Amino acid sequence: MxxxxxxxxxxxxxxxxxxxxxxxxxxxxxxxxxxxxxxxxxxxxxxxxxxxxxxxxxxxxxxxxxxxxxxxxxxxxxxxxxxxxxxxxxxxxxxxxxxxxxxxxxxxxxxxxxxxxxxxxxxxxxxxxxxxxxxxxxxxxxxxxTKPLSSTPYQFRLGLTLIIYGLAKKLIIADNVALHADTIFVEGAALNNIGLVWWGSLCFGIQIYCDFSAYTDIALGSAYLIGIELPENFKTPYAARSPQDFWRRWHISLSSWLRDYLYIPLGGSRGGSRVLVISLMGTMLLGGLWHGASWNFVLWGFMHGILLLCHRRLIKLSQIKKIFTIAPRTSVFIGWLVTQYFIFMTWLVFRVEDTSMMLRSLKTFVGYDAHWDIHEFYESLPDVKLMTMGLVLFFIIAHGFSGKLGGFKIWLSKQNSVAWGLICSLLITATFLLRPAETVEFIYFRF
Amino acid sequence: MNVKEGLRFTGGDLFTSVSIAAVLFFLLSSSMASGLTDSLMRDSSLLGGGSRYTITQDALSTISEDNMISVIGTGSSQMFKALDGGCVSGNLENEALVYNIAQPSSGSYTNMLHIPRIINSNPEVVLIEIAPNSLGNISKSAEEYIELRFKLDTMNQDSTDLGEWVELIDPNHREWIALNEIERMKFKQEYVPSAIEERLNRLIFDEKTLGEIRTDTQKYGWVPETDSELWNGYLQTPIFPPDRYGFDGKTSEERENYNATLMSKTGNYKPAYRDSQSHTSLNYEISTLLENGIRVIIVSPPHHPSALTYLEDGQWDGLNETLARYAEWPGVTIFDQTWETGWEDDHFYDRNHLDDEGRIEFCNRLAPVIDEVLSGRD
Structure with a gap:
């Protein structure tokens, strides 16, 4: 089949x-x-x-x-x-x-x-x-x-939950924010308004996560329907507090594959700092290239490699350790903020294919030779603005809570029949009503 | 994920869960889509000046409940701007209400979708416009409009609106027709994101500044809500464009320029004699109405006298022959103003649309014809 x-x-x-x-x-x-x-x-x-x-x-x-x-x-x-x-x-x-x-x-x-x-x-x-x-x-x-393929009623409903949840994530959030990212990064765009570039990278970051994790949810759900359990691929990556943490949460099946079959065989962290640099950068460069035949992906992998190396170096500094001891909560928050700032910066390299536009967007993202004009920002967005902004806000809140509560889909799959039916009908209705006229192909189909 | 947690979950539970979700989805999605979009389609928020396109189904439902003798006017912008139903009703000797449900740019191909509901609204007479520019096949350039109209019309229909017109739809246009509830919901959904955006705008920003055009009841293009006290009056006398948009607002130089360019366009019309898509739709419309005991008055609206000077001999014979053919159908009356004299420059907005004065003249000429048809009813 x-x-x-x-x-x-x-x-x-x-x-x-x-x-x-x-x-x-x-x-x-x-x-x-x-x-x-x-x-x-x-x-x-x-x-x-x-x-x-x-x-x-x-x-x-x-x-x-x-x-x-x-x-x-x-x-x-x-x-x-x-x-x-x-x-x-x-x-x-x-x-x-x-x-x-x-x-x-x-x-x-x-x-x-x-x-x-x-x-x-x-x-x-x-x-x-x-x-x-x-x-x-x-x-x-x-x-x-090797066992006979059959799913229990619970597995079957779990599969349906994942499929419904995945479709909602893809069609409501990913496809709507994609319209904003596509408009902002359209060919020839000036990309010198810092608000637009930040918003564009935020939208693309949310799009690629919701798009890819939605596909994974649908894949996992479809497999459950016939009684097969596949591994999870994401664990709220935008809650990551360090680059290392991010790679434990993002595309887990790829990152663990690269770790087991590339990073460790190359020497990993056990062969001194030179070996570490070579194995880490080699892994991240090839991991980037795995995504597609483009120098953008190589650069994306390179930037993540640099982030991982910097993080390894930073956490060994005594001053940093001291700060984490004195103000643990604040340190964790700052760690999260800095990590996400750089993660979303790297999405620009992933998204903006044209080299000069990509460099321009990176400059603007860090505030170099950039300006802020709220009127231009608002006017440059597609017609459906406020709804998408609401969806972004909803995603940020839900993503944060999802990490704390162990995931909405798991919680949903454990509800009784009436609650499950009610919540799923709301999800399907929202998916049906809020999807934009044009649906976007799953991004990872290209890889 | 620990699937063992659900060991006590049975097949019955699964069936119940899925059934609840499916039933609630169908209930929620159609009511929420309508709740979010309907009123915004009416007040021109979603469709700009095209909000009138959404009134037909509700208008005919209202007409069916008026407990009066009804006369319904259909057609394009020519009929829309010519027919002041309130004026005509007032001029009738019979006790009847004349409604104007004509739609700008409409033709028999789009109007035929309403025939089953027109029949259900039980009118005595239906006015059908036949004009020289609307006798032919659907051009490629008109397809965008046809798509809009078909989608808007059929998304608001139900199963009682279906009829033989379905078979007359060009197969290439079939995808723009919703024939069941799911297809209707699908069309309506296309407007939901914009409707939510509009509602959020109203909620967050100052509604008055954003909604100026939407709340101006005298503004051309504005349509009242069906529960508004203005609704019934609007169905007879819609809001017409102000005079200043027509000839009255033009300088002599502008008028000369207009005559040299747009007026001469009338000379481009070459109405088909028979067998065009318009003729097929007209045949269906007229024959179905007659079969259901409804009289038909075919209205050919007037043109500006200067417009007629651009015609070659016999250029509009297709129109003449079509009207002559329908005149032979029992139950059909022809009200042909194309060649009638007495239409003057003061009566027109432009080459083929009547203004305030023209509407009064049209009203005075049409009322006796309707009276005659009503008086002669069985």
Whole structure:
């Protein structure tokens, strides 16, 4: 069923998914059956080459050619190359990382390969999370797929709760704030009004969170309907009090994948400060590049790497430790404020593709060569202004409380039938009434 | 998430939960969408000058309850600006009320959607406008207007409004027609974010400054609420544009310029003889009304005398032939003012719309025709 779903959505790109599946299925078996380290390593390298080769070809080849062509302008006689115009296969970044983790874990002898090919194929292509995650570990999936698929009434309702909640988050909040972000960052915009740039980054930050976490909720909900439990991907990231804290809460399945398969193998924090810098920056740069074939994403990863390094350095300073001891609450609040300021600043790099506009927006964001004009701010926004501002305010309050109460969707799923029916009907009604005329495609479908 | 917490949750609980959510959603969404948008559509907040487009269903419901002999005028801006229903009612020898539900830019293709409700409102006579500029097929340039009208009209309909007109809708326009409650809610929802924005504006800012146009009862385009005491009067005599917008406000130089450009446009009209989309809609409208015992007066509104000088011989024969054909239908009376004499410059806003003086003249000419039809009723 997952393959049919994928074939319908992406046509012949299903062959790439099939290739990844067959390669890692075979590799897993070969590695597991051998005790010869060289032989095992050779199979692992083969698998990684195929997987990363497909990813590199379809996601990054044209980007590399464009970069080469751009660089060649500076050198006389350097040939200009034609791009291939390859379409990005849906979900390739997600299923590639998923199948790679399966093979690497077998190589590390963390677990044995799946016994049945059908189970592994289902793991590689499980349709609810195939397109935009979460990236599931094979062991987590195997424990569930080997049992007969059926959901209890509670699981079924939990699934419905997550789907309804996800749709509400996407259509009410993400799509409405997207109209503001799109208007502010439209091509050619001056981006020198500090209020507009702050509002734009706030709107985009909320959009990308609500958009991506909504997809995750819908994926988790759909999986619950057939009795499969997928891992959570977000834990109120905008409540993070440090950059490190942010990465424990944001796109958890990717950040933990990068930690386990890139950061730690590169040396992590146990090999001295030079190794730390290399492994952290390497992880964040590649993590940024994973999002898309663009220097914006590399820069985004770089900025997060710098933030993480600065944070590590700062918390070791005795003066900082002293402040946290003297005024813990104030320190935590300031930590949150500073963290979020920089997180939302990095969203500008993620959102504004044009380099000169991006640099302009960054300058304005930090108040350099910027001005503040409330009239211009208000007039520059789309027609529906106050409702969107209300939604932003609601999101900020709800996001804060959600972290404290353990999540609205969990609370909702535990209510009795009448309360659940009433609240869900309000949510569906609000979704139906408040969605803008134009719905925006899920952002992470592009990755 | 700990799914074990719900072990005592049964299939019955699941069914109850989902049923409550589904039923409440249908109840809440349609009533909230209407509650949020309806009054703002009327007061021109959401539709600007197009608020009149939303009155038809309520107008016909009011007419159905008036316990009087009713005459309903339909058509485009030409009929809208020509027909002062209050004046005509006052000039009738019969005790009858004449209503003006004509809509600017409307034609038989958009008006046919109201035929079932017009029949249900039980009028004695319906006035149907046929003008030289409205006999033909729907042009691409008119599609934006058709979409607006179809959506606005059908979102306010119910199942009793459906009729044979559904089959006459161009398949390309079908997506703009709501035929069930879900499609109606969908169309109405498109206005909800703007309606909430408007209400928040009124709540937070000074309503008077923002809502100047919305509260000026004498302003052209303003429409009263259905529970307002002005509603019934408005249905007979809507608020017409002030004279200064027409010829009366123009300098001689402006008038010359107007005649050289816009007046000559009348010469562009080439009404079809038969079988156009307008003819098909007209055939449906007239035949359905007649089948239901309702008399039809076909009104061809007058044009400025100068406008007619731009016509070539036989250019409007399509109009003449169409009117002649319908004149042979039993129950149809023709009130053709296109070629009638006595229409003067003072009667017009522009080349084809009557002003205050023109409305009085039109009223004086139309009333006897209606009387004659009413007197001759079975």
């Amino acid at each position: 997952s393959y049919v779903f994928f074939w319908l959505a992406s046509g012949w790109h299903v062959l790439l998914l099939l290739t990844s599946t067959l390669v890692d299925w075979t590799t897993g078996k070969k590695i597991h059956s051998s005790s010869n380290d060289k032989y095992r390593k050779r199979w692992l390298i083969g698998s990684l080459t195929v997987n990363l080769g497909l990813l590199a070809t379809f996601k990054y080849l044209d980007f590399l050619i464009e970069t080469w062509n751009l660089a060649s302008l500076r050198f006389d006689g350097a040939p200009e190359l034609d791009t291939f115009g390859l379409l990005l296969p849906v979900g390739i970044s997600f299923y590639t990382f998923q199948t790679m983790s399966y093979t690497i874990d077998i190589y590390r002898k963390k677990h044995a390969p799946y016994e049945r090919f059908i189970d592994f194929a289902c793991y590689a292509a499980f349709f609810p999370q195939l397109v935009a995650g979460p990236i599931v570990r094979s062991q987590h999936f195997l424990e569930q797929i």
